Structures are given as structure tokens and as C-alpha cells.
Amino acid sequence: MPKIKSHKTSQKRLGVTGGGKIVRVRAWRGHHLQIKSSSRTRRYAGKAVVGKQHAEQVRRLLPYL
Numbered sequence: 719m720p721k722i723k724s725h726k727t728s729q730k731r732l733g734v735t736g737g738g739k740i741v742r743v744r745a746w747r748g749h750h751l752q753i754k755s756s757s758r759t760r761r762y763a764g765k766a767v768v769g770k771q772h773a774e775q776v777r778r779l780l781p782y783l
Contacts, residue, residue: 722781722782724779724780724781724782724783725779725780728776728779728780729780729783731743732768732776732780732783733765734783735767739767739768740767740768740773740776740783741765741766741767741768742765742766742767742768743765743766744762744763744764744765744766745762746758746762747759747762747763
């Protein structure tokens, strides 16, 4: 049986915590940060946990995660 290929784009954007939860980077933090308020940029900082309804889909994209 051959190995399953991982979805490379998802592999670059998603990770997993020690407890097995899937984490993602928040959107809107890429560029043009000077025109955004400080409260806005703080809101976009850090990682976010992927919800249960999307976690199944991510597991299909990344079988070896």
C-alpha cells in the first residue's frame, strides 16, 4: 500500500499542539500594519485553535499530522 500524500499548502499553514489540537495562524496580520490600529493588530496576534467542525477536514488533508 503506498503512502498518502500530504496537502503541502495546509502543511505550511497548520500545526499541532502537544495535546493534539490543530492550530492555525490568524488572518489579516500579513502587511499594511501601520494603517491598522494597535488593538486590531493585537487581536490578530498569536495562534488560533481550529474548530471541531474543520478538524476532521484537516486530518484528511494531513494524515501524518
